Amino acid sequence: xxxxxxxxxxxxxxxxxxxxxxxxxxxxxxxxxxxxxxxxxxxxxxxxxxxxxxxxxxxxxxxxxxxxxxxxxxxxxxxxxxxxxxxxxxxxxxxxxxxxxxxxxxxxxxxxxxxxxxxxxxxxxxxxxxxxxxxxxxxxxxxxxxxxxxxxxxxxxxxxxxxxxxxxxxxxxxxxxxxxxxxxxxxxxxxxxxxxxxxxxxxxxxxxxx
Numbered sequence: 001x002x003x004x005x006x007x008x009x010x011x012x013x014x015x016x017x018x019x020x021x022x023x024x025x026x027x028x029x030x031x032x033x034x035x036x037x038x039x040x041x042x043x044x045x046x047x048x049x050x051x052x053x054x055x056x057x058x059x060x061x062x063x064x065x066x067x068x069x070x071x072x073x074x075x076x077x078x079x080x081x082x083x084x085x086x087x088x089x090x091x092x093x094x095x096x097x098x099x100x101x102x103x104x105x106x107x108x109x110x111x112x113x114x115x116x117x118x119x120x121x122x123x124x125x126x127x128x129x130x131x132x133x134x135x136x137x138x139x140x141x142x143x144x145x146x147x148x149x150x151x152x153x154x155x156x157x158x159x160x161x162x163x164x165x166x167x168x169x170x171x172x173x174x175x176x177x178x179x180x181x182x183x184x185x186x187x188x189x190x191x192x193x194x195x196x197x198x199x200x201x202x203x204x205x206x207x208x209x210x
Contacts, residue, residue: 010168011085014161018078021157024150025070028118031147032062038140045140046125049132058125062118062147069111070154077104105165112158119151 036059039045047054083089084096094100126135126144135141 008085010164011081014164015078015081015085017157017161018074018081021070021154021161022074022078024154024157025066025074027150028066028070028147028154029063031143031150032059032066032122034143035059035140035147038138038143045129045144046121048129054125054129058121062122062151065114065118069107069115069158073107073111101165101169105162105169108158108162108165112155112162115151115158116155119148119155122148122151 035046036042036044036056039053043053044056044059045054046058080089080095089095122144126141126148129135130141
């Protein structure tokens with residue numbers, strides 16, 4: 001039974017989702033920063049009560065995760081994947097060997113997990129503060145709502161990215177310790193099995209993109 005995934009289609013979908021995640025990460029970064037700025041004293045308004053303000057780390061965590069995963073990591077993935085799609089990078093090279101694709105998939109899961117935590121911090125932290133204070137018409141609450149929406153959408157998209165990546169590896173028999181694992185015959189210069197082929201005009205003979 002052949003693969004149900006198409007090489008070019010999966011690569012296009014991943015590029016589109018990556019670019020959307022970059023945009024959402026920018027929203028999270030800006031909104032979380034605005035939340036602190038709108039307090040006029042530079043504090044994080046999450047998890048605040050009538051006596052003390054919430055820890056700065058609550059806002060800083062969301063900012064750091066957005067920068068790390070949805071800016072730095074995704075800019076690298078978009079640039080390399082775009083070059084691969086354009087045929088400027090050899091699919092048998094080091095950047096797309098089996099070992100690296102497993103690492104990318106693990107990072108995708110970590111991104112999903114940490115963005116999920118950030119989403120929970122933003123949502124629960126805002127609710128806690130608004131239970132102690134009237135947040136109606138407060139400017140930082142509007143920024144918090146934008147950050148929450150972007151973070152939760154990012155969580156769903158990261159889960160989608162991880163699911164596609166894992167299934168593609170599993171479908172191609174490239175997940176160690178799973179039934180059906182097989183070592184590809186093609187080898188790259190580093191000695192690792194190749195995951196991506198070189199770009200050719202015939203996409204029907206290509207293995208699944210991950």
